[in-house]
Amino acid sequence: MKTKRPQARQSKQGFTLKKVVGAMALMLGFVIGLFYVCYVYFKDVEVQRAENRIVLYQSTLVEALERYQHLPFILAQDPLLRRGLNGFEIDVVNSRLEDFAFRSRLDAIYLMNTEGLTIAASNYASEQTFLGQNYNFRPYFQDAMDERRGEFFAIGATTSQPGYFIAEAVRDENGNPVGVLALKLDLTPLTEAWRAGGEAVFVANSDGVIVLSSDNSWRYQTLGALTDVRRNAIAAERQFGSEPLAPLDWVNRDNGIVDIDGTAFLHVVTAIPRLGWTLHFLADESRVRERALLVVVFVTIVAFVLLALVGYLRSRRLKVALLASQLARRNLVTVNTKLEEEIAERRATEARLERARSELARAGKLAALGQLAASVTHELGQPISAMRNYLTASEFESDAGAARLAKRLTGIVSRMENITKQLRFFAGPGKENVEEFDLRRVLDGALELVRHDLKHQGIEFEFSKPHKPVVIMGNRQQLEQVLVNLIRNAVSAMETSDVRKLVVEVSKSETTATLKVLDTGIGLGGRSIETLQEPFHTTKPSGEGMGLGLAISTAIVNEHKGTLSVVDFSGVESGTRVGVEFIVELPLAHEREDS
Numbered sequence: 001m002k003t004k005r006p007q008a009r010q011s012k013q014g015f016t017l018k019k020v021v022g023a024m025a026l027m028l029g030f031v032i033g034l035f036y037v038c039y040v041y042f043k044d045v046e047v048q049r050a051e052n053r054i055v056l057y058q059s060t061l062v063e064a065l066e067r068y069q070h071l072p073f074i075l076a077q078d079p080l081l082r083r084g085l086n087g088f089e090i091d092v093v094n095s096r097l098e099d100f101a102f103r104s105r106l107d108a109i110y111l112m113n114t115e116g117l118t119i120a121a122s123n124y125a126s127e128q129t130f131l132g133q134n135y136n137f138r139p140y141f142q143d144a145m146d147e148r149r150g151e152f153f154a155i156g157a158t159t160s161q162p163g164y165f166i167a168e169a170v171r172d173e174n175g176n177p178v179g180v181l182a183l184k185l186d187l188t189p190l191t192e193a194w195r196a197g198g199e200a201v202f203v204a205n206s207d208g209v210i211v212l213s214s215d216n217s218w219r220y221q222t223l224g225a226l227t228d229v230r231r232n233a234i235a236a237e238r239q240f241g242s243e244p245l246a247p248l249d250w251v252n253r254d255n256g257i258v259d260i261d262g263t264a265f266l267h268v269v270t271a272i273p274r275l276g277w278t279l280h281f282l283a284d285e286s287r288v289r290e291r292a293l294l295v296v297v298f299v300t301i302v303a304f305v306l307l308a309l310v311g312y313l314r315s316r317r318l319k320v321a322l323l324a325s326q327l328a329r330r331n332l333v334t335v336n337t338k339l340e341e342e343i344a345e346r347r348a349t350e351a352r353l354e355r356a357r358s359e360l361a362r363a364g365k366l367a368a369l370g371q372l373a374a375s376v377t378h379e380l381g382q383p384i385s386a387m388r389n390y391l392t393a394s395e396f397e398s399d400a401g402a403a404r405l406a407k408r409l410t411g412i413v414s415r416m417e418n419i420t421k422q423l424r425f426f427a428g429p430g431k432e433n434v435e436e437f438d439l440r441r442v443l444d445g446a447l448e449l450v451r452h453d454l455k456h457q458g459i460e461f462e463f464s465k466p467h468k469p470v471v472i473m474g475n476r477q478q479l480e481q482v483l484v485n486l487i488r489n490a491v492s493a494m495e496t497s498d499v500r501k502l503v504v505e506v507s508k509s510e511t512t513a514t515l516k517v518l519d520t521g522i523g524l525g526g527r528s529i530e531t532l533q534e535p536f537h538t539t540k541p542s543g544e545g546m547g548l549g550l551a552i553s554t555a556i557v558n559e560h561k562g563t564l565s566v567v568d569f570s571g572v573e574s575g576t577r578v579g580v581e582f583i584v585e586l587p588l589a590h591e592r593e594d595s
């Protein structure tokens with residue numbers, strides 16, 4: 001049983017720990033699952049939004065590129081340009097082109113001859129004028145000369161400013177190209193607007209070079225490595241000036257997410273078919289994570305609040321139940337205590353009853369004995385006296401045989417007298433002799449009676465008493481009888497002892513007078529005082545003792561409101577101390593008066 005209990009506690013603790021770990025794992029699983037679901041949901045929402053946004057960007061870009069598509073063709077119809085190409089009125093052409101550029105808010109409009117040499121330009125007056133520059137290396141010039149509309153995005157060879165170029169051939173009356181009219185559109189305001197919108201957008205050309213971007217640092221970087229052939233072709237067209245065209249630090253993660261310079265973005269792409277460009281819209285992925293996290297935190301807080309509420313309600317219920325059980329327990333304890341008290345009372349009553357019963361029995365025996373004693377004393381008193389007188393008379397006779405007989409008879413008679421003396425106590429209450437007296441006189445009286453016997457039997461004896469009187473109230477003769485009885489018992493007990501010593505002591509305390517009789521006899525052999533006090537309990541041979549001495553002594557002491565007790569040293573190994581000590585305690589006379 002003892003070893004099972006800690007095991008049970010251990011397994012219970014283990015079970016609780018497992019439950020806690022299980023609950024925590026479940027909660028963690030729930031939180032991760034919830035985060036994943038929210039993440040997927042908010043990503044979808046964000047992708048949807050990005051797709052809407054990219055359509056908007058696409059339309060503004062296409063619109064910006066489309067707006068001037070037909071302008072070079074229209075302007076090329078102007079006969080002034082043909083005259084200019086033939087070397088006339090160049091100044092007029094210059095100012096006409098300047099006027100056109102100003103009105104249509106174009107970067108530049110310029111006219112090239114068939115060699116690609118710029119002969120007139122809207123910026124003829126500016127420091128970085130295109131006048132005199134040869135642009136025959138540009139694809140848009142070549143396309144226009146081949147009777148196609150030329151379109152091209154490049155960094156300006158003269159101004160170093162990026163721009164979108166559109167070119168159209170200027171034809172003579174026969175429709176043959178005699179020159180090329182080109183315009184340059186500055187797309188910087190568009191990208192400025194993107195940047196101002198706070199969103200990340202860029203456009204890559206067919207080579208994967210970023211040509212427009214809301215973030216200037218990404219511009220002219222490549223989405224993939226360029227082949228040497230393409231790199232050489234770009235250099236020949238001087239499309240991107242001296243830009244190194246380094247690859248952009250980006251990783252495409254396949255799940256619609258790209259990392260650029262270590263930042264994750266949701267990535268949506270759409271095509272700009274006109275130039276073979278691609279438009280890229282980037283939405284910050286951290287927004288998705290933040291939203292998902294926010295929902296998780298909110299749900300977790302709500303869950304915790306609910307849990308706390310449930311816990312609180314549960315603990316309140318438990319508390320109420322506990323209080324009820326405590327009350328029930330208290331009631332039970334009260335009932336139990338009452339029951340225990342009742343049991344104890346019952347036991348005490350039983351013990352009292354038992355005591356009363358035994359006292360009654362003893363009193364009954366003593367009462368019977370009293371009657372017996374009265375009759376025996378009455379019956380024996382007269383004949384004994386007559387016998388004594390008779391025997392005394394016969395002692396004077398000379399016959400030796402008769403004398404011996406007389407001696408034997410005297411012995412028998414004294415024994416009979418002894419018996420009657422003891423029985424005399426029962427014959428009358430003896431209350432008429434009650435007086436105040438000194439207990440030391442009882443000692444002296446008893447000593448007178450037994451001194452001769454003690455000396456005769458060779459018993460060493462020691463009597464001690466205080467100097468001051470020990471006054472008690474009672475019957476002196478009866479107490480003398482008690483003391484003589486105790487001394488005679490002590491003498492009998494020492495019959496077979498090697499050391500034979502008797503100590504009798506009278507002493508007093510504040511309220512009590514004490515009488516002690518100590519011997520070196522054989523001891524009580526384990527018998528209690530109650531046993532010894534039983535009438536007719538004796539170890540002496542028939543005729544020598546009737547077992548009445550202590551019964552009578554107890555009755556006398558009780559009548560004096562005192563106690564008779566005994567200490568048996570025979571079983572105690574304390575040096576030479578053997579034998580027993582009878583102790584009689586009596587109230588002092590003034591004490592009795594007080595009470």
Ligand code: ADP
Pocket residue numbers: 485489490493519521522523524532537538539540544545546547548549550551580
């Ligand atoms: P009795 O002396 O006639 O036997 P008591 O009532 O005086 O009757 O004593 C009863 C018994 O108690 C004695 O027989 C004896 O066995 C025992 N007793 C009394 N006093 C002593 C004592 N001092 N030492 C040992 N035994 C004693």
